[in-house]
Amino acid sequence: MQWKQIGAFALLALSASAATMQDTVPNVLTVPFPEIVIYEPETGALYNVTAEGTQTGANMSDVPAFARQNGYNYMLSPNRSKLLFVSTEIVSENDGFSTYYVADVASGACCTKLDPQDPNMTGVLQAVFSPDGSQLAAAYHSNEYDAMMPGQVVVFDLATGAVVARLESSRLENTFAPGRAEPGILFTDWNENGLLVWPSCVMCEPAMEGLAQNWNPADDSLSAANIPYSLQDVALANGERLRAAFDPSYPNNPDAIGMLPIPNVVTYLPPQVSAVETAPVVYFNPDNIYINRAQWVADGQAILIIHADQAEWFMQSDEAYVLLRNGTRVPLTIPMTRQFLALTSDGWVMTDTETSSYVYYRLSGATVEEIALDATFTGYHVVVETARLGASVMPGQMFPAITAP
Numbered sequence: 001m002q003w004k005q006i007g008a009f010a011l012l013a014l015s016a017s018a019a020t021m022q023d024t025v026p027n028v029l030t031v032p033f034p035e036i037v038i039y040e041p042e043t044g045a046l047y048n049v050t051a052e053g054t055q056t057g058a059n060m061s062d063v064p065a066f067a068r069q070n071g072y073n074y075m076l077s078p079n080r081s082k083l084l085f086v087s088t089e090i091v092s093e094n095d096g097f098s099t100y101y102v103a104d105v106a107s108g109a110c111c112t113k114l115d116p117q118d119p120n121m122t123g124v125l126q127a128v129f130s131p132d133g134s135q136l137a138a139a140y141h142s143n144e145y146d147a148m149m150p151g152q153v154v155v156f157d158l159a160t161g162a163v164v165a166r167l168e169s170s171r172l173e174n175t176f177a178p179g180r181a182e183p184g185i186l187f188t189d190w191n192e193n194g195l196l197v198w199p200s201c202v203m204c205e206p207a208m209e210g211l212a213q214n215w216n217p218a219d220d221s222l223s224a225a226n227i228p229y230s231l232q233d234v235a236l237a238n239g240e241r242l243r244a245a246f247d248p249s250y251p252n253n254p255d256a257i258g259m260l261p262i263p264n265v266v267t268y269l270p271p272q273v274s275a276v277e278t279a280p281v282v283y284f285n286p287d288n289i290y291i292n293r294a295q296w297v298a299d300g301q302a303i304l305i306i307h308a309d310q311a312e313w314f315m316q317s318d319e320a321y322v323l324l325r326n327g328t329r330v331p332l333t334i335p336m337t338r339q340f341l342a343l344t345s346d347g348w349v350m351t352d353t354e355t356s357s358y359v360y361y362r363l364s365g366a367t368v369e370e371i372a373l374d375a376t377f378t379g380y381h382v383v384v385e386t387a388r389l390g391a392s393v394m395p396g397q398m399f400p401a402i403t404a405p
Contacts, residue, residue: 033344033360034387039074039083041067042379046076046083046105049349049358054375062110063103073100073124076384078133081105082158083384084114086124097122100138102158116140116154117163125151125200128190130217134158137195137217141184141202151184153197155217165217172199173225176207187212188229194218196229208232236300238390239271243279244294244305249404250284263291266305266323268399280401283323292316295340297348298363300390301325303399304348306334322368327400330366342386351377 035048035055044061047054060083063071070088077084083103088096101111114136121140128137136156142149155165170181175198182199186206189195194216200206209230214223233241244263246252252264267279283294283305290308293316297304307319315336322330337354347362356378360371 033346033349034389036342036344036349036383037076037080037385038377039076039382039384040378040380041071041074041382044108045378046384047375049373049375051344051360051362051371051373053373058105058108060103060105060108060110062108066101066110073127074382074384075127075129076105077158078129080385084127084136087111096143098124099140100124100127100136100156102161112161114138114156114161115163116152118152118154120144120149121152121154123202125184125186125202128187128195130155130190131192135164135217137187137190139185139187148181148183150181151200151202153185153187153195153215165220167197167215167217167220167222169199171222172197172213173211174199175211175225177201186231187215194221196227198225198229206231233269234294234296236296236390236393237388238300238393240300240390240393241269241279242282242294242296242303243267244291245279247281247404250281251286251289251405253289262308263294264289266291266294266303268303268401270398281404282327282399282401283321283329284402284405285321286405288317288319290317293340295343295348296390297322297343297361299343299345299392301392302363304340306340309336322363323399324366325397325399328366330363330368332368342383343389345387345389345392349373351381
């Protein structure tokens with residue numbers, strides 16, 4: 001895809017020192033962070049967000065005209081030639097059929113249906129591209145929930161739309177409900193060894209942690225259920241994992257109940273460490289025990305922690321910190337109108353719902369600069385491609401653990 005640049009960036013200094021840096025180093029942003037590709041389902045716009053501004057791409061207006069309000073799970077193929085999404089075909093008042101459709105980015109033409117070749121597979125859970133981008137693995141299930149039909153992962157050849165591999169949940173080892181074929185399958189990213197897969201009950205809360213199996217669509221091989229996984233971890237490309245978690249040994253909300261109580265700490269696991277092992281705590285704030293989210297930033301060199309509103313814990317507050325790998329905490333005030341979008345090589349990008357704009361935060365040492373990009377969005381927007389970062393993290397460069405007060 002060829003992109004035409006149409007914008008420039010504007011720098012908003014947070015302090016006098018930041019303003020001085022801008023004056024003395026005029027080319028501070030000449031090297032853009034890896035571009036973030038955005039799709040707007042309401043307008044069909046496909047464009048890049050970079051530190052140097054907005055770059056427009058193909059006009060995909062045929063997609064919203066086709067999908068209307070039924071489109072979701074938008075994905076851009078690794079070579080940027082295909083835009084994929086799920087759309088629901090209404091069959092009757094109480095019946096519908098959901099599957100993936102493919103639009104051609106170069107021409108904007110829409111849309112080719114990916115048919116799972118099984119009329120019972122009428123719902124979609126998730127999908128992921130093969131490492132080379134030539135295939136798509138999609139997890140299907142039946143909307144006839146009472147029938148408890150086994151779920152499937154169906155692999156499509158994107159060039160032809162043909163089904164080239166299939167896995168039924170009846171073949172999986174169900175470690176949380178032995179002997180039962182669940183109506184769905186979940187999985188993690190597709191790598192050179194295949195996909196990590198495990199059964200899912202679809203209409204109930206999935207098992208947040210457990211043991212997965214490796215399925216290789218190329219030869220249909222399936223390992224034993226002995227590979228730990230966790231849906232609560234935020235993973236970096238190099239295998240490091242963090243989590244906004246609840247630890248009862250730290251001061252916490254006395255009313256915390258249920259499977260997912262309000263997080264009060266951030267935990268961290270280095271690469272090659274089992275997900276079932278106890279992860280050490282690397283962040284706790286006794287002045288605010290409510291945590292809304294934790295995200296990798298700056299190529300994994302730091303963690304962004306956003307606290308929650310104590311009155312409504314599921315709502316973020318304007319209190320935030322950047323945790324560096326030496327344990328330093330950099331305090332930030334982030335307006336509640338801003339939402340995390342993606343990490344970059346030297347910071348992160350957020351959206352501002354009040355101004356419909358993108359804001360770039362650049363981390364330099366223990367200094368955070370706020371940069372307003374000229375890009376604006378219409379309606380809601382979907383990230384369809386981000387760079388896989390984490391290469392700059394040196395082996396053994398871990399976050400220091402802390403102990404409960």
